[in-house]
Amino acid sequence: MGASDSKLVFKKGIFRLSEERHIPADDAYWTSFWELPESSEDIFSLFSPSDVRRTRDNALENLETLILAVTSRLFNLRHHPSFPDPEFAPERDALNCIRVLARVLPFLYEKESLQDWEERFFWGQRRRRTRMSSIASEVLFDGVQDVQPRAPVEEFEEVRPLAEELIDTLIDLLFFSDLTVPKQPQGRPKVSYAIWQSGVGCNASIPTTKEHESNRCEILRLLLTLAGQSMYMTPSLLPQKGTRALTHICTCPDKQVVLSVLCSLLNTTLKYNPASWRVPYNTLVFKDPKQILITYTLQFLLVTLLYPIPEQPGVPTPKNFYRHFLGRLHRPQDFQFIVDGMTRILNQPLQANGSYIPGSQQSLRFAPEIIMLFWEITQCNKRFRSFIIDTERAHDFVILILFYALEYKGDASKQGVVRMCAFLLQTLSVEKNFGVNLNKTFEAQDTLPPAIRIVGFRGTYADFLIQSIYNLITKSQGTLTAIYPALLAVINNVSAYLEGLSKPTCLKLMQLFNSMSSPSFLLANETNHDLLRSLLEAMNAVVEHQYQSELRTRTGVYVGRVLSVLTNVFAENPEFVFAVVKNRKKFEALRSFTLESGQEEIERRNRQRKEQSAGQDALESNSTRSSVDSLRSPTVSHPRTPTLGDVAEEDGTFAIGDDEDDSDGEERPTPAASSPSENPSRASSVAGQAEDEVPRQLRGMTEKARGKMPAGVPVFSRQNSTTSLSSPTSSSLPQFGGFEPSAHWIESWLPELPLHTILTLIQQLTALIPRQTLVSEMATPAALRSIQEVKLVGVDPSPIRVQSFEWSQLALGWYESLLWGFIFASEMQVAKGTVGIWNATSIKLFRVQETAPQGPSLTSPRGAVDAVGSNIVSRIGAMNPRSAPGTAPSGGS
Numbered sequence: 001m002g003a004s005d006s007k008l009v010f011k012k013g014i015f016r017l018s019e020e021r022h023i024p025a026d027d028a029y030w031t032s033f034w035e036l037p038e039s040s041e042d043i044f045s046l047f048s049p050s051d052v053r054r055t056r057d058n059a060l061e062n063l064e065t066l067i068l069a070v071t072s073r074l075f076n077l078r079h080h081p082s083f084p085d086p087e088f089a090p091e092r093d094a095l096n097c098i099r100v101l102a103r104v105l106p107f108l109y110e111k112e113s114l115q116d117w118e119e120r121f122f123w124g125q126r127r128r129r130t131r132m133s134s135i136a137s138e139v140l141f142d143g144v145q146d147v148q149p150r151a152p153v154e155e156f157e158e159v160r161p162l163a164e165e166l167i168d169t170l171i172d173l174l175f176f177s178d179l180t181v182p183k184q185p186q187g188r189p190k191v192s193y194a195i196w197q198s199g200v201g202c203n204a205s206i207p208t209t210k211e212h213e214s215n216r217c218e219i220l221r222l223l224l225t226l227a228g229q230s231m232y233m234t235p236s237l238l239p240q241k242g243t244r245a246l247t248h249i250c251t252c253p254d255k256q257v258v259l260s261v262l263c264s265l266l267n268t269t270l271k272y273n274p275a276s277w278r279v280p281y282n283t284l285v286f287k288d289p290k291q292i293l294i295t296y297t298l299q300f301l302l303v304t305l306l307y308p309i310p311e312q313p314g315v316p317t318p319k320n321f322y323r324h325f326l327g328r329l330h331r332p333q334d335f336q337f338i339v340d341g342m343t344r345i346l347n348q349p350l351q352a353n354g355s356y357i358p359g360s361q362q363s364l365r366f367a368p369e370i371i372m373l374f375w376e377i378t379q380c381n382k383r384f385r386s387f388i389i390d391t392e393r394a395h396d397f398v399i400l401i402l403f404y405a406l407e408y409k410g411d412a413s414k415q416g417v418v419r420m421c422a423f424l425l426q427t428l429s430v431e432k433n434f435g436v437n438l439n440k441t442f443e444a445q446d447t448l449p450p451a452i453r454i455v456g457f458r459g460t461y462a463d464f465l466i467q468s469i470y471n472l473i474t475k476s477q478g479t480l481t482a483i484y485p486a487l488l489a490v491i492n493n494v495s496a497y498l499e500g501l502s503k504p505t506c507l508k509l510m511q512l513f514n515s516m517s518s519p520s521f522l523l524a525n526e527t528n529h530d531l532l533r534s535l536l537e538a539m540n541a542v543v544e545h546q547y548q549s550e551l552r553t554r555t556g557v558y559v560g561r562v563l564s565v566l567t568n569v570f571a572e573n574p575e576f577v578f579a580v581v582k583n584r585k586k587f588e589a590l591r592s593f594t595l596e597s598g599q600e601e602i603e604r605r606n607r608q609r610k611e612q613s614a615g616q617d618a619l620e621s622n623s624t625r626s627s628v629d630s631l632r633s634p635t636v637s638h639p640r641t642p643t644l645g646d647v648a649e650e651d652g653t654f655a656i657g658d659d660e661d662d663s664d665g666e667e668r669p670t671p672a673a674s675s676p677s678e679n680p681s682r683a684s685s686v687a688g689q690a691e692d693e694v695p696r697q698l699r700g701m702t703e704k705a706r707g708k709m710p711a712g713v714p715v716f717s718r719q720n721s722t723t724s725l726s727s728p729t730s731s732s733l734p735q736f737g738g739f740e741p742s743a744h745w746i747e748s749w750l751p752e753l754p755l756h757t758i759l760t761l762i763q764q765l766t767a768l769i770p771r772q773t774l775v776s777e778m779a780t781p782a783a784l785r786s787i788q789e790v791k792l793v794g795v796d797p798s799p800i801r802v803q804s805f806e807w808s809q810l811a812l813g814w815y816e817s818l819l820w821g822f823i824f825a826s827e828m829q830v831a832k833g834t835v836g837i838w839n840a841t842s843i844k845l846f847r848v849q850e851t852a853p854q855g856p857s858l859t860s861p862r863g864a865v866d867a868v869g870s871n872i873v874s875r876i877g878a879m880n881p882r883s884a885p886g887t888a889p890s891g892g893s
Helices: 004-019 028-035 040-046 049-058 060-079 091-109 112-123 131-136 162-173 210-232 244-250 255-270 289-306 321-327 332-346 348-352 367-380 382-390 393-408 412-429 432-437 461-474 481-497 503-516 528-544 574-582 584-591 595-612 622-628 703-707 743-752 756-765 771-775 781-789 809-830 864-877
Strands: 126-129 156-159 674-676 803-805
Touching: 004 028, 004 040, 004 049, 004 060, 028 060, 028 091, 040 091, 049 060, 049 091, 060 091, 060 112, 060 162, 091 112, 091 162, 091 210, 112 162, 112 244, 162 210, 162 244, 210 244, 210 289, 210 809, 244 289, 244 321, 255 289, 255 321, 255 332, 289 321, 289 367, 289 809, 321 367, 332 348, 332 367, 332 382, 332 393, 348 393, 367 382, 367 393, 367 412, 367 809, 382 393, 382 432, 393 412, 393 432, 393 461, 412 432, 412 461, 412 481, 412 803, 412 809, 432 481, 461 481, 461 503, 481 528, 481 803, 503 528, 503 574, 528 574, 528 743, 528 756, 574 584, 574 756, 574 781, 584 756
Parallel strands: none
Antiparallel strands: 126 156, 674 803
């Protein structure tokens, strides 16, 4: 269809679809949909969104007939003995049928009132005329009459639902002779489930051509369109309801089919190496067919792996076999192939950072999807997780994950990627060997790009991880409050295994503690104290679990609980112990924290700010500042122990995690959940409120631990009386997002803060370290030696608990919306212009922000031929014979 006249003919046929009701199914008109178009762009530009909607709303029966016609043609071609044959069974016909379906389906999915119709039409049982009935009705020879009566023939038979047959046909076409794989010898089956590329499950690649790869793209695109029904559900509904198409794909019982699809997608994706044969800049100028194929293989792979099969009451939930078989991989060479492929793609931005070519990182848009793939494999395959940790390849991934988190932390459109990075680190950190291996010295820091480099860094991977987490928290302007629990859980999970923490790392931990223990932070909302508690548990673990050999028997059993425990616990982390003792006033003051003292400290700081005309405290959000200024507290007498009001807060740290700060501009829920369990779980339970995503992993100090408090140390202050609850002070408390702190609320969590270990440490070491040393900026060698030689009494190591990332319905909804957001944005890039599958449809899973169209540029050049061709297509596509002169065509609803 090269001439504009032919395009006009096809466009007029499109109008007939919506204007003429009940077009007969045997009308030759239907053949024009697979015979006339010559490309995907022909169909997507001439069959406009308004055309599809108009037909859907005014002549749905014609849309039904169109779908039945193109699917029937596709099924017949798949079973034709000569397909693909240019004369008898053209490949062009099959591709055009696929393109028409990809154009029409999203507009059916977007209309909620068509859900029942869609269920009946695509998934209901069908009756089809039998082959024998068709033959019996044919007249083979004119003028010949049957002299004997024929036996009655069953005219119709029950067949599979239309959508099932369509999906199975598309999967077969991915491995069809001379369409997507090499031509099979005569007599061999047309469909051969041969893995496309070498790698997992296959040692040799099959020959391929550009035409084969292009056809794979078309088929995968329609499979993604069928699965893309997910985008027309809300994040809360999607995990519960799911999509029938994905359920059918992922529960396929044929092992050979699943493994062939899985390995083909995985190997094709991970064999891609753009840096090996091209300058990165070239990909900005030319559309790379290989890259388009990788886009669709990676996306369809993730769609199948991530999909949680919806639970049906009273019916066992079937397995997602794609996820199941990925979890069954076990050969080291397969793991090595996967690791090398992912590292090669993720490393590209780090290498491109050294390039002087502007925009050279633009071509590396697979990174978020590869991070998602890495997270999926670490979750479902324990052997892979052990492989990357035991071979220390996990170190490479930690650096890469931190790079992307820090690189994207200031980009509002990439906040989902940053959150995923935090949850991925949390998933890795539950493994003991991961924490142990972090003690290896990190020597390649100077080779890192500026976004992740720490000036003057010297230390271990653990030091680098903790300092990077500190930078994420303190330099994110309060936009990452949703992942504070996950980031602290990472520190908590590895803290029991850390040795030789450097001085800068210890200072960062103390700065986090000073900020999180400040009244302005603790009173900001009802969950901030959980963050403080998590940090305290991490500090306790550093102290309690780095014991010398004398603490254990040769069998590894603790023996120090028979009498009082005399242990050398500080040999591995003297700098950390010094930092704790140096900040002793802050820890001691926390014991006597009350609502009144907190208010008093906030008011004191407000007065100080006004007097000094200083800038606003970065620890307080905008809503907090305006409320805190109006606080009025009565003077309260305090015990002799220090209070938080006696210890100056530090400015310039990070923004308070108000409830309102959790939003990054997206309306979907975000999981920040972490709960105490030994193994990450993907089991989903219905979560009715967003509060279910607040971390529940934090533990309190037991009664036994409180009973071991050092002698002479007063118990936690409970001086707030009933009268103070009704005082003007209480009534004037700031309400942050509907939260109003109270004395009763403080009493509910303050006694449970795990301060016993730290306070015992401070009490026994304060006398050993000279006062002038504690005042100085750094510890003297003598002070560090005395710390290493001290014997601490009365501290037992607590059992090591991990804070695993736990899935919930809301978390799954967020995760799927993140993936489909990647797919939607990627399709906009691959199919620039009018040919995007989901362009101009009503997406519900995430919010689509429209941007102004861009003209020709160096990265998107357009010549005269392109401009003229696009002009013709746009003018014909916008034609509407029924529109009055001077009026715009109707766009449909």
